[in-house]
Amino acid sequence: MKAIATVKQQLSFLGIVAGILLVLEVINLFTGNYLNQYGLVPRHLHALGFMFTAPWLHSSPTHLIANLLPLVLFMWLTMQWGNKVFVKVSLTVMVLSGIGVWLFARSAVHIGASGMLYGYFGFLLLAGFTSGRVRYLLISIVVIALYGGMLVGVLPTQRFISFEYHLFGFLAGLLSAWTWARRRNTV
Template sequence: MSQLPRLRSQFRLIAIIGATLILLEIINLITLNSLNSLGIMPRYLPSLWNIITAPWVHQTPAHLIANLLPLLLFIWLTLQWGNKTFVKVTLTVFLLAGLSVWLFGRSAVHLGASGVVYGYFGFLLWAGFKTKKIPYMIISVLVAILYGGLILGVLPGREFVSYEYHLFGFAAGLLAAWRWGATSTV
């Protein structure tokens, strides 16, 4: 696939994800946060399926805005490893981070894309070095320089921030990098 159609395809996917997140936030606002019930409630069996829905719903527009730019950027960067690797990384992060929050998280509703952001963050930090290819190593170094402060988010801090989702997402991303980071399309 030549670079221009590949880039168009990637940006189309990113635009669809961004528009979907914004649309869901508008619906959540209109329905007075009714979609928040799609968040993960640890160890509550009916909430187990919410490991798939929780990253799509945000508590407030500010919560969405805080997640949107790094999410879309990290999606695009992860896509540089190819579509198959991107899908594997995304599924690993969604399932492993969500299941870990469901099993070990505090008793609260955990929602938002930050767990996925941290998953891609973990993947991008390590995967570039796994490839041993300069373009990917540059991605890892730039992510570390520009977003390295995110690592503090895996520590307990603010009461209404799910550090568990951050921690488990990051760990899932590292696991995905260990497993699939060496595969690339360049």
């Protein structure tokens, strides 16, 4: 019974996250993308704190929809390592990808949940192998098999896509897996 409650709690949390993303996109849509001024602008000190708001903002409904389903799925899969690991991974990815973009990205307003998406992706690719546990290894193998093509997204393939957020999110996810998903840290 406890596992069902945990799954219900996880799904409820994911529903809230998705709901917030959708509400922000509707507000942005009706205000001419007003909220996007809270995106991350590299090397502008006033924008450094926007590493915490940028992942919640999107340039269009299409941009949000492209991120939403894999983001929620990867968040849920990351939650399988436990709440503490999920929170550590989330914060690490948000902060390290934000700092990476702020320091090294092209001059532009960087927004979107894809940095987080790639962070969870990086975590999921490596975490099963570092954990030494079969169930986690299976998650990693399934993610590699179904989503391995996402690796191309860390390359500069399209002008208006922040490959930098993808790259730094992915690297932060790998670091998170190495740090918090190793055998000694998993339950």
